[in-house]
Every structure is written in structure tokens, then in C-alpha cells.
Amino acid sequence: MDVLTMLIPISLGLGAIGLAAFIWALRTHQFDDPQGDAQRFLSSRWDDKPRPD
Amino acid sequence: MTDLSAGYAPRLSACPACEAAPLAQHVAARAETPAHDALILSLPTAHCALCITQVEDALTAHPGVRSARVNLTLRRVTVDAPGLGADDLIPVLARIGYEAHELDPGALAATTADRAGRDLLMRIGVSGFAMMNIMILSIAVWSGAEAATRDLFHWISAAIALPTVAFCGQPFFASAWTSVRARRLGMDVPISLALILASAISVFETAQSGHHAYFDAAVMLCFFLLIGRYLDHRTRAIARSAAAELTALEVPRATLLRDGVEQTVPVADLRPGDLIRVRPGGRIPADGEITEGASEIDRALLTGETLPVPAGPGMILSAGEVNLTGPLVIRVTAAGRDSSLARLTALVEAAESARGRYTSLAERAARGYSPAVHALAFASFAGWFWASGDLRLSVNIAAAVLIITCPCALGLAVPAVATSASGRLFRRGLLIKDGTALERLAEVDTVVFDKTGTLTMGQPQLVRADLPQDLQPVARALAEASSHPLARALAAGMADVEPAALQDVTERPGQGVEARWQGQRVRLGRADWLGAADDKDGAMLSSWLAIDGQRPFRLDFADRLRPGARECVARLRAEGRRVILLSGDRPAAVAHLADELGIGECYAGVSPTGKADLVGQLSDQGARVLMVGDGLNDTAALARAHVSISPASALDAARVASDMVLTGTNLLPVAEAVAVAERATRRIRENFAISFGYNVVAVPVALAGFATPLIAALAMSISSITVTLNALRLNR
The missing domain is CATH 3.40.1110.10 (Calcium-transporting ATPase, cytoplasmic domain N)
Structure with missing residues (x-):
């Protein structure tokens, strides 16, 4: 059962990383236009280099 | 956060003027300051990847535009173009075939920084994280972890679940508290009770080293209900932003003449006796008498007449009319609250209170459901305590009953359908401003159309x-x-x-x-x-x-006939609905149009009050009336009708008074909306039946004392998923 002392913190830690990533995405307005983002990748406009913002 | 029932009930405001006036005044006041660099235009017809690139390319190619970004979810484009106005950019978009309207960035600020929505999303994220982790531990327990291991897993679950429930359950606790204080039982009272009871029982059981802990159920409940809450919030936020968008379209200002000097002032500052100048093409801002100039006046929005009326000194004008050919100087006789515009608004208010409050399906369900659930849980506690005398067992069973009957699927049933239906209508160019509008629209059997500006382009x-x-x-x-x-x-x-x-x-x-x-x-x-x-x-x-x-x-x-008008009328008639044409215009013109569209019933030369009375009479005869109109003369009728739609070109008062707004020029979505609404209501009923069905199966198990956390988790997730999938079928 010693393995539990490792596995439980690891699984919680991985989950926490996911949660932190989600909160970061939320804070940086990445959920403001889900429909547009779903469509944007279809256009090849900024395929070569990122959009200069 | 209001509770579920309160969230559905109210229109945006009892009085349309109260809703529109402060915002419009705010817009007028801000118009004095220099314009923003960022322009926001609404794009009702954009719908795909190609639209995004075309619009952005066309705008960026226009000299003076620094950048343009389309938001497809909200159908808007934000343009960074210092020194350019919406008037410069709208023709650019019109040339490549996109309708665009100007929006005021200030009035929209509240909707872009949608704090409440992001707050809910955050809670969903946290409860999702907690649910997954507790589930991993619970599965170990369900598959046979024993003694010390089980206790350890339960304690870890408790450490995750308790803070999660405390944080994520806040929206439910808050609204349950308000409804308890108002001595009502909303849907949120059993939810909060189940959350608290499940957590408390589980902590107690864990401390006693018991077999069953409901931490996973409590957190899962939070997760599913928050999703329902978020969907509901989003539908209403879109509705609110639609209302804000519409007021942002019109800025009420007047050109005041003081000692021969022209000065631009907000309409609210006008006083009787002031002299104002109205340019050709401008809207008359207040009631008054012409002192100088000759022109023609377009009264279409007020009376529905298409023929302009000649005007000269001495003639009395009402606010809302449009000056056509010559500049006029007007002496204000009534402004603000005394003007004919405000009197019409009062009429709308009266009509609105006459329509009364509509009880939504969700409210009706909650009203029956909550007491039944509480009674059931209490009965099971009393029954088991009387039969066994074991307090711990009885409380456990009562908690299991509460968890299983918790309106998880019920909380998702309505928001999921409303989101999917309003999303579908939004794509077709219809904005829904009121939560219960879809349900009311589904009951419609009579459709009343205005002529000028609604069936025709005006x-x-x-x-x-x-x-x-x-x-x-x-x-x-x-x-x-x-x-x-x-x-x-x-x-x-x-x-x-x-x-x-x-x-x-x-x-x-x-x-x-x-x-x-x-x-x-x-x-x-x-x-x-x-x-x-x-x-x-x-x-x-x-x-x-x-x-x-x-x-x-x-x-x-x-x-000119509005595109889609013919098809719309034909489709409504084919579905067996009574179609009536109601207009303030000349009988010959009205009869001609009715003939052309195949409408049998038409009334010409009807006054604004007459329109509202006619709609009222129809309602008294038991008809459920859908009113489609655009003018100030339709406003009272729009408010009086069971449900109402106005086109985006309508006067703001009319748009505020109606439940839905048509953003495109085509009228066909009106007929489609009725069909979609009927299907949506059918789905809501189906969803209620589904979640009720699950309860019928699961409750006896819980009452008999066989409910385990595994059964509770299965019942809850399966019913929530079925309900959501059923709602999504609407999108096909």
C-alpha cells in the first residue's frame, strides 16, 4: 500500500495542473468566441507565420 | 444568482422605457466626448470560416483600419480604426454582401466582461476536477477496498469534497436562502439540502468508519447543476446583451437653438418653449409646433401610413416622426415624460401588466416537485425510524432519497433545450430577449402582422x-x-x-x-x-x-415586400394558424397587400390603441396571439400580445416591448421560430418525463434502503446525459 502515498498525490497533482490550465485559459479570454475559434482553423491565412498582433 | 424559477420569470423590465431610457441617455451623454478608437459592428449574417476571412480582409484592406477581429459567437466585429466612423465601414461590408449595424462600445462593456459567466465556468471547472479525483477514489472503494484503505480514501475524498461543495455550491445556497426567506420552495432548496445533508452524513459515516460515503454524489450534483445553471445564464446574458445592443443603435439627441446658436443636447434636457432645428432626414425628438420651414413628414412608424404628409408652420408634430425634405424649426410643446412618446410608453406598461406573469414549465415543475421530494425524504426517515429505531440508518436512507430525487436532470432539462433552441434561432437571425418567450411562442394559434415596415420594407x-x-x-x-x-x-x-x-x-x-x-x-x-x-x-x-x-x-x-414575407405567411397558414393583417394605412393599400399575400382578414386605418384593443379582444376570445410589428403604433399591441416579434429596423420602443428581435431582413425565420418553439417545448416535456422515469425506478430502491453511492452516481449521471442528448437533438 506504500504505492498509494505516491499515486494519490501524483493523481491529484496532475488534476490540479489541468485545473490551473483551465483557469488560466478562462482568465485570458480564450472562451470568448468558441464558435469563431472552431471555424478559424479552416482558413489557411496564418498557417505560415502567426498573426502579428 | 437568482434561483431557477425567478430566473425564468421576469421580462427584462416591467416598463420598456425604464430599460431603454437610462441606457440611451448614457449613450447620449457619452456622445459628447471624442469617439473611441475601437468600433463594434454587429454582423447578423456572418456564419462560417469564409465569412470571418472575408470580413476581416475587407476591413483591413480599407485605408485607416489597423486591425479587425470577428467574434462569430456574438456575431460582431471589433475594428481598430482611429478617426473612422461606422458610417465609413458599413458600406465596405455592404459591398461584399454583409449587413452591419453600429453598436455602442460603452453600452456593451458590461457584456464583454461577462464576470458572472466566467465565475460560473470557474466553479464548473473546480467541481469537474474534484469530481474526477473523488471518482477515482470511489471506484476503488466500490470495487472492494477494505477497512483502513477505505477510511483513508473516504478522508481524502472529504478533504477534496468539502471545500468544493462550499465553493461551488454557493450559487445554490444563496438562492435557496433568498427563496426560504421569501417563504417559497424553489428548485434550489432541495438541491442545497441534498448537498449539505450528503456531505454531513458522509463525514459522520467516515468518522464512524462506515461503508457508504456520498462525497462523489455531492460533487457530481454540483457539477451537473452548475452546467445547467451556466447554460441558463448564457441564454439570459445573450438576451440582455441583445437588449443593450438594440438601445445602442439609437442615440436620442436634439439640436437646440439658443439665441441663434446651434447646440447639441440630450433629448432629456429639452424644455417646453425651446426651439429646436430638425434637419431633413432627422427624427423629431420631441412634440412641438412648426415655427419655420416647410417640409414633408413621414409618419410610418407612428401611424403606419406610407404616404408622407406635407408640413408647414403651425402644424403640430409628435416625437418619433421623420422630417423628410426641408429643414424645420420647432417650438417644443412637450418633452420627456409629457410627450406623446412617453404616453405611448405608459400604454405599453398598462398592456404589459394586463398580460400578467406567465408561469414557465420549469416553475410549474418546481412547484410540484420540491414539496413532494421533501415529503418523500421525511416520510422515509419517519418510516424507517419507526420500523427499526435506528437513527443512523434512517438518516442515511433519507439522505439517499434526497440525493436520488435531487432535480439534477430537471435542472438541466430546461436550460439545455433553451440553449439549443435559441442557438438555432440565433443562427437564423432571431434574438430571444425573454426566457419564457419560446414556451409562449409554442402556444401561438393566431399571428397578427403589421403592414408598413414589417411585411413590407417601408x-x-x-x-x-x-x-x-x-x-x-x-x-x-x-x-x-x-x-x-x-x-x-x-x-x-x-x-x-x-x-x-x-x-x-x-x-x-x-x-x-x-x-x-x-x-x-x-x-x-x-x-x-x-x-x-x-x-x-x-x-x-x-x-x-x-x-x-x-x-x-x-x-x-x-x-417593397420584405423578403420571405410571402413564404412566411404561406407557411403559417399551412400550419393552420389564423393570420391577420393590421395596419394604420389607407384601406386600398392594405387590401392590395392582403390580396397579394393571401391574407383573408385585414383591418386598415387602425389607431395604436385600436391595435392593442384588437389584440386584447383576440386574447379574451382565447386566442394565443403572436404580434409581429415594428412601429410605435404597434408597441402597445406588441406588449399586449401573448408573444411578440419585431424586426431590427423597428423603433427602439417597439423592440424593447417585444420578446424577440429579427436581426436580418428576411421574415421567414418568424415561421421557423414557431416550429422550433413547438419542438423545443415538446423536448422540455420529454425531458421532464425522462427524469421522472429515472426517479420512478430509483426512488423505490432508495426507499427500500438498497441505494448505494454507486447506484446514486449511476442514476444521476445517466439521467443527466440522456436529458442533454435529447435536448441536442433539436439542433439537427
Whole structure:
């Protein structure tokens, strides 16, 4: 059962990383236009280099 | 956060003016300060990846535009263009085939920084994270972890679940508290009770080293209910932003003349006795009497008449009318609360309270459900305690009953359907402003249409011109000199004719245009000015062209039918609904249009109060009326009807009074909306049946004391998923 002392913190830690990533995405307005983002990748406009913002 | 039932019930405000006025005033006040760099335009017709690239490319190619970004979810484009106005950019988009309207960034600020929505999303994320981790531990327990391991897993679950429930359950606790204080049982009371009881029982059981802990159930409940809450919030936020968007379209300002100096002031600052100037093409900002100038007045939005009325000194004008041809100076007789506009608003208020509060399906379900759940849980506790005398067992069973009957699927049933239905209608160009509008729309059996501006575009179109070849260039050139709607229609109708060279072109306000052509006087204008005989009762509008000494030529115009109007009426009639045409216009014009669209019932020359009364009579006879209208004269009828729709071109008062707004020009989505609403309501009922079905199966198990956390988790997730999938079927 010693393995539990490792596995439980690891699984919680991985989950926490996911949660932190989600909160970061939320804070940086990445959920403001889900429909547009779903469509944007279809256009090849900024395929070569990122959009200069 | 309000509770579920309160969230559905209210219209945006009991009084449309209260909703629109402060926002509009705020807009007017801000208009004094220099314009923003960022412009926001609404794009009702954008829908795909190609639209995004086309719009962004066209705008960025326009000189002066630094960047443009489309938000497809909200159908908006944000343009960074210092020094440019919406008037410069709207034609750019029109050229590539996109409708665009200006929006005020200030009025929209609240919706872009949607704090409440992000707050809910955050809670969903946290509860999702907690749910997954607790589930991993629970599965170990369900598959047979024993003694110390089980206790350890339960304690870790408790450490994750308790803070999660405390944080994520806040929206439910808050609204349950408000409804308890108001002595009502909303849907949130059993939810909060289940959350608290499940957590408390589980902590107690864990401390006693018991077998069953419901931490996973409590957190899962939070997760699913928060999703329902978020969907509901989003639907209402879109509705709110739609209302804000609409008020942002019109800025009420007036040009005040003080000691001969012109000054722009908000309409609210006007006082009786003030002199104001109204330019041709401008809307009259307050009731008043003309002191100087001659012009023609378009009353279409107030009365539904398509024919402009000549106006001269001494004539009384009402706010909302449009000045057409000549500049006017008006002495204000009533402004603000005393104006005819405000009186009409009062009429709307009265009509609205007459319509009463509609009880939504969700409210009706909650009203029956909550007491039943509480009674059931209490009965199971009392029954088991009486039978076994074991307090711990009885409380456990009561908690299991509460968890299993918790309206998890019920909380998702309505928001999931509403989101999917309003999303579908949004893509077709319909904004839903009211939470219960869809349900009310599904009950409609009678549809009342206004004529001018609703079934027609409110813009005349040249239909017949018996002009000799050599006079056509003259007509075109004369027409271009005026901003009168008929002249503009004539110019548009003869767009392929080369205009003739004219001298001394002068516009005679209220009469027409005259000029010299090859030494002769030519005139374009009203029949009486040219000495021609006009038939005032004809279905057509007409204008005349004359060369001195010759017989005048007649030019006929008709109001253009709104695209989709014919199909919309045909479809509604095919579905067996009664269609009525109601207009303030001349009988001949109304009958002509009714004939053309195949509408059997029509009423002409109806006053604004008459319209509201007629709609009221229909309701009294038991009809569920859908009113579609755009004018100020329709406002009271719109508010009185069971449900109402107005086009985006409508006056703001009309848009505020109606439940839905048509953002595109096509009328067909109206017929479609009725069909979608019927299907949506059917889905809601199905969803209620599904979640009730799950309860019928699971509750006896819980009552008998066989419910384990595993069964609770299965029942809850399966019913939530079924309900959501059923709602999504609407999107096909």
C-alpha cells in the first residue's frame, strides 16, 4: 500500500495542473468566441507565420 | 444568482422605457466626448470560416483600419480604426454582401466582461476536477477496498469534497436562502439540502468508519447543476446583451437653438418653449409646433401610413416622426415624460401588466416537485425510524432519497433545450430577449402582422413609369436632387439611365423639385403642385413629372415586400394558424397587400390603441396571439400580445416591448421560430418525463434502503446525459 502515498498525490497533482490550465485559459479570454475559434482553423491565412498582433 | 424559477420569470423590465431610457441617455451623454478608437459592428449574417476571412480582409484592406477581429459567437466585429466612423465601414461590408449595424462600445462593456459567466465556468471547472479525483477514489472503494484503505480514501475524498461543495455550491445556497426567506420552495432548496445533508452524513459515516460515503454524489450534483445553471445564464446574458445592443443603435439627441446658436443636447434636457432645428432626414425628438420651414413628414412608424404628409408652420408634430425634405424649426410643446412618446410608453406598461406573469414549465415543475421530494425524504426517515429505531440508518436512507430525487436532470432539462433552441434561432437571425418567450411562442394559434415596415420594407420602389425615352434622363437627374423617399426610389429605379444636365435645380419643400432643362421648366413632385388629378384612394403611391405646357406623366410606386414575407405567411397558414393583417394605412393599400399575400382578414386605418384593443379582444376570445410589428403604433399591441416579434429596423420602443428581435431582413425565420418553439417545448416535456422515469425506478430502491453511492452516481449521471442528448437533438 506504500504505492498509494505516491499515486494519490501524483493523481491529484496532475488534476490540479489541468485545473490551473483551465483557469488560466478562462482568465485570458480564450472562451470568448468558441464558435469563431472552431471555424478559424479552416482558413489557411496564418498557417505560415502567426498573426502579428 | 437568482434561483431557477425567478430566473425564468421576469421580462427584462416591467416598463420598456425604464430599460431603454437610462441606457440611451448614457449613450447620449457619452456622445459628447471624442469617439473611441475601437468600433463594434454587429454582423447578423456572418456564419462560417469564409465569412470571418472575408470580413476581416475587407476591413483591413480599407485605408485607416489597423486591425479587425470577428467574434462569430456574438456575431460582431471589433475594428481598430482611429478617426473612422461606422458610417465609413458599413458600406465596405455592404459591398461584399454583409449587413452591419453600429453598436455602442460603452453600452456593451458590461457584456464583454461577462464576470458572472466566467465565475460560473470557474466553479464548473473546480467541481469537474474534484469530481474526477473523488471518482477515482470511489471506484476503488466500490470495487472492494477494505477497512483502513477505505477510511483513508473516504478522508481524502472529504478533504477534496468539502471545500468544493462550499465553493461551488454557493450559487445554490444563496438562492435557496433568498427563496426560504421569501417563504417559497424553489428548485434550489432541495438541491442545497441534498448537498449539505450528503456531505454531513458522509463525514459522520467516515468518522464512524462506515461503508457508504456520498462525497462523489455531492460533487457530481454540483457539477451537473452548475452546467445547467451556466447554460441558463448564457441564454439570459445573450438576451440582455441583445437588449443593450438594440438601445445602442439609437442615440436620442436634439439640436437646440439658443439665441441663434446651434447646440447639441440630450433629448432629456429639452424644455417646453425651446426651439429646436430638425434637419431633413432627422427624427423629431420631441412634440412641438412648426415655427419655420416647410417640409414633408413621414409618419410610418407612428401611424403606419406610407404616404408622407406635407408640413408647414403651425402644424403640430409628435416625437418619433421623420422630417423628410426641408429643414424645420420647432417650438417644443412637450418633452420627456409629457410627450406623446412617453404616453405611448405608459400604454405599453398598462398592456404589459394586463398580460400578467406567465408561469414557465420549469416553475410549474418546481412547484410540484420540491414539496413532494421533501415529503418523500421525511416520510422515509419517519418510516424507517419507526420500523427499526435506528437513527443512523434512517438518516442515511433519507439522505439517499434526497440525493436520488435531487432535480439534477430537471435542472438541466430546461436550460439545455433553451440553449439549443435559441442557438438555432440565433443562427437564423432571431434574438430571444425573454426566457419564457419560446414556451409562449409554442402556444401561438393566431399571428397578427403589421403592414408598413414589417411585411413590407417601408421603402417605396418604382413599379411603373410611362415616360418617353427622352424624359427618363431628366427624371433621374431631378430625383437625385431630393432626399424624399419617392425621389430616392425613382433614382434607384432608373440607376441605368444617364442623368441629364439640368440648371437651377431647387427643391420646394413639401412640393417637389424643379429645374430648367433645355430652357424649359421641368418639375417632379406632388399631383396638386403640378395640377394633375390624383386618385388618393389608389393602392399605389404616385409622383408626377411635368414639362411646362405639357401633360404631366404619372410615376407609380409601391412599398417593397420584405423578403420571405410571402413564404412566411404561406407557411403559417399551412400550419393552420389564423393570420391577420393590421395596419394604420389607407384601406386600398392594405387590401392590395392582403390580396397579394393571401391574407383573408385585414383591418386598415387602425389607431395604436385600436391595435392593442384588437389584440386584447383576440386574447379574451382565447386566442394565443403572436404580434409581429415594428412601429410605435404597434408597441402597445406588441406588449399586449401573448408573444411578440419585431424586426431590427423597428423603433427602439417597439423592440424593447417585444420578446424577440429579427436581426436580418428576411421574415421567414418568424415561421421557423414557431416550429422550433413547438419542438423545443415538446423536448422540455420529454425531458421532464425522462427524469421522472429515472426517479420512478430509483426512488423505490432508495426507499427500500438498497441505494448505494454507486447506484446514486449511476442514476444521476445517466439521467443527466440522456436529458442533454435529447435536448441536442433539436439542433439537427
